Amino acid sequence: MAFQATVYRILIASPGDVGIERELISEVIYEWNALQASRANIVVLPVKWETHSAPLLGDRPQEIINKQLVQECDLLVGLFWTRIGTHTGVSESGTVEEIQHFIDQGKPVMLYFSSKPIDPTKIDIPQYQKLDEFRKKMRPLGLLESYENEADFKEKLSRQLTINMQGILDGQPIKPPTKQEQAQQAAVVKELMKADSVYIEDYEKDGKIKSFLVKGDTKKLKDKYLEMGGKWNGSLCGWIFPIARKIEIADFIKKNA
Incomplete structure (x- = not known):
């Protein structure tokens, strides 16, 4: 039976070395919808650049993604393992730029770092070092979670997504911060993420x-x-x-x- 619902969009942000987890995020979201959507009159949609963006000329690639996707989403789930990604000319990577945009706007960020084992010979050392620096800069903002394997990640995300969405169900919808709050958050982020x-x-x-x-x-x-x-x-x-x-x-x- 059809029902009216408020739609919240979750941006999935990550470099290319966590493909399995990206798919698991969509599974967790669909499972949440199956259990809660009709009861709460809320639908949560996963948003990915590979399925929700379109070719467009006239600006740098990440800025096009920002305009088409990032600005329209309500919550971000960020994932990292061994890589931080490719520099965009503005930020250390597209994923970092998306996270920075969300923090600047006062939107919720759920940030995960994988501790899965990996063959040391396959690690890109400069990438791993940059990722470690980024993780240290994010730690003071209290945005971090780690996971040991895919099952651990799915269990944690499912529980934490429910916690975040429960605020909406309890009448505390996601809302943008005041201009003063945005300015304060932006200053903190710039100091932490852009100093070097x-x-x-x-x-x-x-x-x-x-x-x-x-x-x-x-x-x-x-x-x-x-x-x-x-x-x-x-x-x-x-x-x-x-x-x-x-x-x-x-x-x-x-x-x-």
């Missing part, structure tokens, strides 16, 4: 975004940014470029990460 990296930040002036800043650890490439037409702004602590060059500069940062 190079990243891009839009620059708004007179209510319009006509340029952007390249900030972070830019010293080793300062001559290149100057050569590419960047202008250093000491008060903003970054290199200013016109917004039309955002894709080009993001690609340069990605290649030199």
Whole structure:
């Protein structure tokens, strides 16, 4: 029988080495819907870039995903094992950028790190080191959970998803934070996640975004940014470029990460 329901979308964010767990997330969500959807008049939908995004030109790939998926989702489940992913030109990886966006917006994040065994000869050491640094930066935010195998992950996710959704059932729906709360959260995230990296930040002036800043650890490439037409702004602590060059500069940062 048909019923009216409020739909909540869960973004599944991860590098490519946790494919089994990505499928398990969908299973857990479908099981939750089978038990709770009609009773609670709530439906939860899993959202993945490979099934919910569409080809589009005119911006960097991750920004297209952000506009098509990230901004529209209500909760994020993030997964990591041995890799952090590929630098986007703005953040350490697409997954990290998605997590950062959710935290900045005050949206719920469920973050999991796998402790499954792996052949040491197959570990990408630089990737693993970056992932370990990211995990340490996330720990003060209290967002971490670990799991030993797929069964352990599914059991923990099922229980924790129920806890998070129970807040909605109890009349405490997911809601965006105030602007002041967003600003405070954004400041914490930037301090934790971007201190040792190079990243891009839009620059708004007179209510319009006509340029952007390249900030972070830019010293080793300062001559290149100057050569590419960047202008250093000491008060903003970054290199200013016109917004039309955002894709080009993001690609340069990605290649030199």
